[in-house]
Amino acid sequence: MRLKDIGETSLIKRLLERFTHKDPRVLKAIGDDAAVTRIDDKRCLLSTIDTLVEGIHFSKIYTSPKLLGRKSVSISLSDIAAMGGTPLFFLVSIALPSETGQDFFEEFYEGVKDCADAFGVFLVGGNTSASHSGVVITTAMLGEAQKDEVVYRSGAKTGDIIYVTGTLGDSALGLMALKEKGASGEKNGAFKNAVARHLNPQPRVSVGRLISRKKLATSMIDISDGLLVDLRHIAVESKKGAAVELEKLPLSNEVKDYVNRHPAAWELPLSGGEDYELLFTSPKEKAKDIFKVAKNTGVGITPIGKILPPGKGISVVKEDGASVPVKKEGYEHFMGNPASIDRSR
Amino acid sequence: MRLKDIGETSLIKRLLERFTHKDPRVLKAIGDDAAVTRIDDKRCLLSTIDTLVEGIHFSKIYTSPKLLGRKSVSISLSDIAAMGGTPLFFLVSIALPSETGQDFFEEFYEGVKDCADAFGVFLVGGNTSASHSGVVITTAMLGEAQKDEVVYRSGAKTGDIIYVTGTLGDSALGLMALKEKGASGEKNGAFKNAVARHLNPQPRVSVGRLISRKKLATSMIDISDGLLVDLRHIAVESKKGAAVELEKLPLSNEVKDYVNRHPAAWELPLSGGEDYELLFTSPKEKAKDIFKVAKNTGVGITPIGKILPPGKGISVVKEDGASVPVKKEGYEHFMGNPASIDRSR
Numbered sequence: 179m180r181l182k183d184i185g186e187t188s189l190i191k192r193l194l195e196r197f198t199h200k201d202p203r204v205l206k207a208i209g210d211d212a213a214v215t216r217i218d219d220k221r222c223l224l225s226t227i228d229t230l231v232e233g234i235h236f237s238k239i240y241t242s243p244k245l246l247g248r249k250s251v252s253i254s255l256s257d258i259a260a261m262g263g264t265p266l267f268f269l270v271s272i273a274l275p276s277e278t279g280q281d282f283f284e285e286f287y288e289g290v291k292d293c294a295d296a297f298g299v300f301l302v303g304g305n306t307s308a309s310h311s312g313v314v315i316t317t318a319m320l321g322e323a324q325k326d327e328v329v330y331r332s333g334a335k336t337g338d339i340i341y342v343t344g345t346l347g348d349s350a351l352g353l354m355a356l357k358e359k360g361a362s363g364e365k366n367g368a369f370k371n372a373v374a375r376h377l378n379p380q381p382r383v384s385v386g387r388l389i390s391r392k393k394l395a396t397s398m399i400d401i402s403d404g405l406l407v408d409l410r411h412i413a414v415e416s417k418k419g420a421a422v423e424l425e426k427l428p429l430s431n432e433v434k435d436y437v438n439r440h441p442a443a444w445e446l447p448l449s450g451g452e453d454y455e456l457l458f459t460s461p462k463e464k465a466k467d468i469f470k471v472a473k474n475t476g477v478g479i480t481p482i483g484k485i486l487p488p489g490k491g492i493s494v495v496k497e498d499g500a501s502v503p504v505k506k507e508g509y510e511h512f513m514g515n516p517a518s519i520d521r522s523r
Numbered sequence: 524m525r526l527k528d529i530g531e532t533s534l535i536k537r538l539l540e541r542f543t544h545k546d547p548r549v550l551k552a553i554g555d556d557a558a559v560t561r562i563d564d565k566r567c568l569l570s571t572i573d574t575l576v577e578g579i580h581f582s583k584i585y586t587s588p589k590l591l592g593r594k595s596v597s598i599s600l601s602d603i604a605a606m607g608g609t610p611l612f613f614l615v616s617i618a619l620p621s622e623t624g625q626d627f628f629e630e631f632y633e634g635v636k637d638c639a640d641a642f643g644v645f646l647v648g649g650n651t652s653a654s655h656s657g658v659v660i661t662t663a664m665l666g667e668a669q670k671d672e673v674v675y676r677s678g679a680k681t682g683d684i685i686y687v688t689g690t691l692g693d694s695a696l697g698l699m700a701l702k703e704k705g706a707s708g709e710k711n712g713a714f715k716n717a718v719a720r721h722l723n724p725q726p727r728v729s730v731g732r733l734i735s736r737k738k739l740a741t742s743m744i745d746i747s748d749g750l751l752v753d754l755r756h757i758a759v760e761s762k763k764g765a766a767v768e769l770e771k772l773p774l775s776n777e778v779k780d781y782v783n784r785h786p787a788a789w790e791l792p793l794s795g796g797e798d799y800e801l802l803f804t805s806p807k808e809k810a811k812d813i814f815k816v817a818k819n820t821g822v823g824i825t826p827i828g829k830i831l832p833p834g835k836g837i838s839v840v841k842e843d844g845a846s847v848p849v850k851k852e853g854y855e856h857f858m859g860n861p862a863s864i865d866r867s868r
Contacts, residue, residue: 181628182621186651189628196636197646203611204645213647215612215665217562227614227648227663233655234618266548267560269572271661273579276527283526283534291541300549301542302558303572306531310578311656316616318572318663320560 209415210331211260211400212321222328224321226257232312240356243282245377246315247289253402254319255297255381256454260400261330262390263323265383267302268294271316273309286315297383327390329458334397334416338459338485341468343382343477345430346405350450351443352376372432379454385479386456388471398458404449406504408457410492416459419490422448422483425497448494448504459485554760555676556605556745557666567673569666571602577657585701588627590722591660592634598747599664600642600726601799605745606675607735608668610728612647613639616661618654631660642728668735674803678741679761683804683830686813688727688822690775691750695795696788697721717777724799730824731801733816743803749794751849753802755837761804764835767793767828770842793839793849804830 181189193208205222206214212226230236230250241249250270258265270290274283294301299319352372359367367373382400389395397416399408405422413420427447429437437443460468465481472479494502526534538553550567551559557571575581575595586594595615603610615635619628639646644664697717704712712718727745734740742761744753750767758765772792774782782788805813810826817824839847 180621181619181623181625181653184625189651190649192629193632193646193649196632201645204647207645207647208649213612213614215647223568223665225612225614225648225663225665227616227650227661229616229618229650229652229659229661231618231652231654231656231659234653267558267570269558269570269663271572271574273574273576273659274526276525278526280526280529284537287538287541300546300552301538302549302552302560303570304535304538304553305572305574305661306534307574307576308526308579309576309656309659311576314574314576314618314654314659316572316574316650316661316663318570318614318661320568320570320665 205325206330211257212263214261214328217322220325222323222325224258224261224263224323225318226254227316227318228254228257229314229316231314241377243285244289244292247286248293248378250315250317251290251293251299252379252381253454254317255299255383256379256400256402258319258321259381259383259386260398260456261321261323261328262386262395262398263321263328264387265297265299265319265321267300268317268319269303270301271305273307273314275310275312276308278313297381323390327393329390329395329398330415331397331399331412332415334412334418334459334485335461336418336485336487338396338461339465339481340409340420340422340457340459340483340485341479342401342405342428342455342457342482343385343479344453344455345428345433345478346401346453346455347433347447347450348372348375348430349379349452350446351433351436369432371430376452379452381454382456382477384475385471385477388475389458392467392471394464394467394471395458395460398456401453401455401457402451404451405457406448406492406494412457412459413492416485417488419486419488419492420483421486421490421493421495423497424494424502426480426482428478428480444502445505551675556602557608559606559673562667565670567668567670569603569606569608569668570663571599572661572663573599573602574659574661576659586722588630589634589637592631593638593723595660595662596635596638596644597724597726598799599662600644600728601724601745601747603664603666604726604728604731605743605801606666606668606673607731607740607743608666608673609732610642610644610664610666612645613662613664614648615646616650618652618659620655620657621653623658642726672735672738674735674740674743675760676742676744676757677760679757679763679804679830680741680806681763681830681832683741683806684810684826685754685765685767685802685804685828685830686824687746687750687773687800687802687827688730688824689798689800690773690778690823691746691798691800692778692792692795693717693720693775694724694797695791696778696781714777716775721797724797726799727801727822729820730816730822733820734803737812737816739809739812739816740803740805743801746798746800746802747796749796750802751793751837751839757802757804758837761830762833764831764833764837765828766831766835766838766840768842769839769847771825771827773823773825789847790850
């Protein structure tokens with residue numbers, strides 16, 4: 179059997195089965211946004227690794243080395259944010275064709291540094307190697323959290339409200355625009371903000387930290403593969419169902435306009451990947467505190483649905499109660515996604 | 524200017540300049556085998572990242588997925604060993620063409636698990652993504668050490684003895700044999716052990732730990748790019764010179780035989796990369812303790828030269844005092860190494 183017939187989720191499941199171990203220092207290994215390991219009685223180390231492959235996750239036609247550098251750091255920051263942790267240090271490994279210009283390398287690291295400085299994290303290690311086949315960037319991010327403040331995917335309770343930060347579908351719309359109209363046409367075009375969201379996502383580190391410090395969430399994940407796929411991760415890990423209300427999804431003006439003109443484009447906020455927003459669940463009575471977080475950080479936080487009892491699956495419903503059929507929940511590696519910069523991760 | 528005209532060392536230097544920062548938690552960032560960051564008053568976190576690129580670091584023709592899995596972990600363990608640390612947890616990111624068979628993936632992780640189990644380390648995180656361009660594997664290894672036991676590259680003193688574990692040049696000889704005679708011909712051929720050393724290097728974790736715990740070394744590095752290149756790292760970081768005695772280099776029977784028949788093959792132990800032996804310096808008076816470490820671990824440790832005052836450079840001399848000219852100190856990424864599985868890292 180080939181990987182394209184299995185898909186990433188199944189691969190990860192197999193991995194999990196093989197690597198179960200009971201070391202008391204390992205609080206959470208594979209299967210959440212970051213691994214959680216014990217530092218001492220109170221503190222945990224969070225660690226995560228992410229890769230951007232040229233032709234899969236990005237195209238040099240659409241992005242600049244600098245934005246690519248930023249994004250390599252941002253997506254790893256987002257994983258630490260999704261655990262409610264404080265990101266601290268990171269390592270970057272980059273493989274580059276030897277024909278690559280020095281400019282590319284320098285601008286890439288300018289972007290890395292910009293993002294690192296903005297979030298107060300430090301590049302502590304690197305690896306550079308040749309590649310016969312495009313640029314491949316891997317970032318490992320290390321962070322910390324108090325043991326009792328880490329937010330896993332697995333704690334959602336029946337009746338919890340489902341919240342999401344920011345707006346959904348922008349990144350997918352931006353990528354679509356880039357693919358259809360090319361980089362030069364779209365960077366300043368009608369989907370300017372969506373394109374910027376795709377090329378330069380903003381990890382929700384402060385929101386994640388506040389939510390965990392105030393113990394507001396029962397579960398949390400970042401939206402990298404698409405709202406529904408990532409909500410499914412929460413549902414499965416928490417052994418619950420979930421319902422999302424279509425009209426409640428927070429949309430930017432660009433996405434709203436586009437969806438109004440193309441009703442099938444509801445797939446973008448539902449299944450479009452790479453939003454890097456936080457998706458979390460919280461008991462009803464904490465709603466006030468959550469809106470305080472939104473106010474203090476300036477990041478919108480929107481209730482979009484509810485956690486249901488086990489066995490209810492994941493559903494999308496309209497205001498009138500009608501259920502919305504969903505073709506594809508989100509991105510799956512290897513599973514016959516479009517061959518070239520699949521929206522991904 | 525293109526990367527092939529600059530080389531990796533110069534790239535890393537530029538990086539260092541850009542990322543100098545004075546965070547008190549960062550004890551050592553880029554420029555050693557692993558980054559060293561503060562955990563608490565006594566303990567440090569060690570972290571390192573390494574990438575294996577198909578066609579650059581390995582060829583599927585020569586190696587098996589299982590050996591590749593082992594090696595991905597081993598080379599990262601070796602970095603922690605070179606700091607005198609205890610490896611604990613690691614993360615693996617693998618990018619694979621979607622045409623890859625499931626077998627490859629499963630056997631790869633069998634190798635990862637074998638090596639992890641052998642060294643008591645735990646896979647805590649992973650990432651799997653598609654690739655249009657061969658297999659790319661990145662491993663991030665995390666370890667720990669007491670702050671006062673970490674061994675850097677920078678502590679060598681004039682008069683210190685230079686030691687090396689195991690034997691040198693085997694990996695390079697093994698790769699040469701594989702390239703010349705193909706995998707089937709050589710795996711059981713005259714260079715069987717050398718081939719095994721290339722495909723399945725043994726990180727010197729126990730030796731590294733003992734040396735650091737007993738505070739026997741003033742500086743340490745693992746030999747990944749070649750003895751002379753890595754010795755130069757120690758010399759530069761310690762602001763010293765160094766002289767190696769050719770006849771003292773520890774050679775396996777296979778390398779010894781080969782060098783006897785091909786005198787130019789002295790380049791293998793001097794400049795051949797990927798030995799993953801430890802190279803360290805130590806004051807004369809600790810020689811006895813070092814041989815105890817060799818005895819207790821069963822790993823040979825050989826004195827091969829001396830640290831010289833600053834300004835003396837790196838030299839290789841014969842017993843009679845004659846200096847040995849060296850064409851190329853070792854592997855440099857991007858710098859016109861042979862195009863296909865360059866021996867590397």
